[in-house]
Amino acid sequence: MYFSAFVASSTAIPTVLVGFGLGIGFLFWALLSLRRHRRVGGRISFFIFSLLLTDVLEMILLAIITVIYMTVFWGNEEEEENSGQNPALGFPYVFFVVCLALMYFRLCGCCFHQLVALEGILTLTNSDGTTGLSSPRASIPVSVILWVWGVVCVYFTFNQDQSILMLASYLACVVLAIASAIITCLKANAQSSRPTRKQILRVLSVALVTLALLYGPVFTCVCLYAMGLPQGEFFYIAAAIMNFSLVTDPLLCVLVFWKRQTSTVNDRLDMSVVGA
Numbered sequence: 400m401y402f403s404a405f406v407a408s409s410t411a412i413p414t415v416l417v418g419f420g421l422g423i424g425f426l427f428w429a430l431l432s433l434r435r436h437r438r439v440g441g442r443i444s445f446f447i448f449s450l451l452l453t454d455v456l457e458m459i460l461l462a463i464i465t466v467i468y469m470t471v472f473w474g475n476e477e478e479e480e481n482s483g484q485n486p487a488l489g490f491p492y493v494f495f496v497v498c499l500a501l502m503y504f505r506l507c508g509c510c511f512h513q514l515v516a517l518e519g520i521l522t523l524t525n526s527d528g529t530t531g532l533s534s535p536r537a538s539i540p541v542s543v544i545l546w547v548w549g550v551v552c553v554y555f556t557f558n559q560d561q562s563i564l565m566l567a568s569y570l571a572c573v574v575l576a577i578a579s580a581i582i583t584c585l586k587a588n589a590q591s592s593r594p595t596r597k598q599i600l601r602v603l604s605v606a607l608v609t610l611a612l613l614y615g616p617v618f619t620c621v622c623l624y625a626m627g628l629p630q631g632e633f634f635y636i637a638a639a640i641m642n643f644s645l646v647t648d649p650l651l652c653v654l655v656f657w658k659r660q661t662s663t664v665n666d667r668l669d670m671s672v673v674g675a
Contacts (some may be wrong), residue, residue, distance in 0.1 A: 415642050419461055422645025426454055429649035432656040445538040446514045447652050449546070453508035454648050460501040461642070467494045496553070502561070503549040505641060506568040509614050510545055512648055513575035516606035519655040520579050523599050524586035562625045569618045576610050579603055602654050609647040613640055 429451060433443060471491070518532045531537055552564060583603050616637035620630045 415461060415465065415639060418639075418642030418645050419458060421643070422454060422458060422649070425646050425649035426451065426458075429652045429656070432653045436656045441656075442533075444515075444518060444533040445535070445542045446511055446518055446533070447655070449542045450508060450511040450515050450648055451652060453504050453511060454645055456504050457501060457508065457645065460497055460504065463497050464494070464501065467491070467497075499561075500553045502565075503552045505644065506565065507545050507549045508644060508648060509572050509610070510568065510575070511542075512609055512644070512651060513572045513579070513606055514541070515651055515655065516602055517575055517579045517582075519602045519651075520582050520599055522655075523595055523602070524582060562621050565618065565621050566625070569614065569621075572610055572614070576606055579606060598654065598657075602651065605647055605651045605654065609644060609651070613644050613647065617641055 433447075433451075437443065471494070514532075518538075521532055552561075580603060583599055617634070617640075620634040620637050623630050
């Protein structure tokens with residue numbers, strides 16, 4: 400299993416801890432932005448809520464994995480090496496279940512990340528500041544499907560080859576990213592507001608960087624695995640890099656919150672002037 404091998408590598412633990420620590424700060428920042436956004440009358444889509452929820456679940460799972468790793472692997476490493484056995488054999492069953500859950504929640508988080516970016520770009524490019532993608536009729540069913548898919552995969556794919564599911568998930572994220580880029584190219588230049596164009600480009604940049612630099616390397620390893628090619632230590636590094644999605648996910652939400660909050664405040668000021 401991919402993530403079992405990942406956490407069994409001591410080279411990845413420092414990166415996990417760094418990403419975990421930074422993620423807590425960025426998540427707190429995003430929650431404060433969400434609170435301010437709600438105070439000015441803004442609405443939070445289910446995609447944004449689900450994205451931040453995946454980050455919270457990922458932090459919990461990472462904490463559980465780290466505790467099990469330190470108590471079982473490090474504590475029994477010398478004893479297992481002397482007996483000639485694999486130290487990973489000392490891990491309890493729940494350890495591998497948590498690893499698998501972490502993998503699929505990360506895949507769900509990647510999909511939600513691209514959906515939030517697409518939703519934000521559509522909202523910023525529409526003159527009325529609304530989009531059908533963020534409506535409850537669209538966002539709730541899609542969010543529920545993604546969550547159910549993640550839970551079902553954890554339950555039915557244990558000890559199975561997950562490479563096809565992982566590649567399919569990444570392909571879906573690539574399609575969403577391409578859609579965001581196309582919409583940006585077609586509609587961003589038509590915006591009369593320069594700050595709006597800059598905000599659209601920032602949202603798109605965060606989404607593309609997250610997909611290419613944070614998730615791209617590990618899916619390259621998945622492709623190598625599917626083709627029967629060796630991966631070596633590269634997978635450990637690639638999987639550790641994914642932890643920084645705990646930083647880019649809240650950052651994307653802050654960018655979307657900031658623009659919507661500013662637009663809402665400006666609309667209220669305009670209405671007050673007209674009313675006067």
